[in-house]
Amino acid sequence: MQVVVAEHAGFCFGVKRSIELVTRAVESGGPLSTLGPLIHSPQEVERLESVGVKVASCLDEAAGSKVVMPSHGVAEQTLRQAELMCMDIIDATCPYVAKVHRTVRELAKAGFQVVVVGDPGHSEVKGILSAAGPGAVAIASPEEAAEREWTGKVGMVAQTTQTAERFQEIANVIRRTAEDVRAMNTICVATRQRQEAANDVAPEVDVMFVIGGRNSANTNRLRELCEAAGVPTYHIETAAEIRDEWLEGKRVAGITAGASTPDWLIEEVKERLEKV
Ligand code: SF4
Incomplete structure (x- = not known):
């Protein structure tokens, strides 16, 4: 089977940087924990665990070890709390996510009602909301935006993995009634590149294969985009999930992968498909 891998697929700058920071910390020795999974790839998290990197579900669980803040950032209070506990902190927050935190702080300071376009349950969005302070809200869809009455000054940012279309649609709804809307498109370049590719x-x-954690927001967006293109699309985490019947009658397979997907997982899928 012929296999085409999207030009931009897999690890982005922020994820690579967080893995490098953790790798260096492992080499320097001593116990090491990440606060929650470092990235949204269960297989890569498992690989890190095999070299001694524990996943702590809270700061107390990480006590006594160096603690790594994940690439999608954490709530401000969590960082302050870790400092109060005098923990040895390795902040692997992606610089693009940190920039969104700075942007919402400035918007809130300038009197804007902050709106974060994104999934309210995602830790990146929770971190951005906490940087913005009280009154900030997360909006996931144009329908949800339409349920509210928007007035005054509204400052919008996006979870870095959103699609530009969704951001625009929500901005259009808010613009209907709000007096002054400042829409800062904070979707990261890596996300855009993967979506365009x-x-x-x-x-x-x-047939299209989208490789990445089921908990990875940007991988799920890639799946939605491929489905919208009308091609049979399968979201998988590993090559082992591929079923023969998905490939029947197919000549060319495409591969894309979320920003948390390591090259070794992409290579395994490619090899599996090339054998057909
Ligand atoms: S997708 Fe973008 S914002 Fe998120 S970690 Fe990667 S480079 Fe950073």
Whole structure:
């Protein structure tokens, strides 16, 4: 089977940086924990665990070890709490996420009602909301935006992994009634590149594989985009999940992968498909 891998797929700058920081910390020795999974790839998290990196569900659980803040950031209170506990902190928050935190702080200070376009249950969004302070809200869809009455000054940012279309749709709804809307498109370049590259490949192939954690927001967006292109699309975490019947009658397969997906997982899927 012919296999086409999207030009931009897999680890982004922020994720690579967090893995490098952790790798260096492992080499320097001593107990090491990440606060929650470092990235949204269960397989890569498992690999890190195999070299001694524990996943702590709270700061207390990480007590006595160096603690790594994950690439999608944490709530301000969590960072303060870790400092109060005198923990040895390695802040692997992606600089792009940190920039969104700075942006919402400035918007809130300038009197804007802060709106974060994104999934309210995602830890990145929780971190951004906590940086913005009281009154900030997360909005996931244009329908949800339409349920509210928007007035005064509204400052918008996006979870870094949102699609530009959704951000725009929500901005359009808010603009109907709010007096002054400042829409700061904070979708990260890596996300855009992966989405555009997936859009280039999907219409050209018979079947599309999107590799990445089921808990990875940007991988789920890639799946949605490929499905929208009308091609049979399968979201998988590993090559072992691929079923023969998905490949019947197909000549060309496309591959894309979320920003938390390591190269070794992409390579395994590619090899599995090339054998067909
Ligand atoms: S997707 Fe973008 S914002 Fe998120 S970790 Fe990667 S580079 Fe940073």
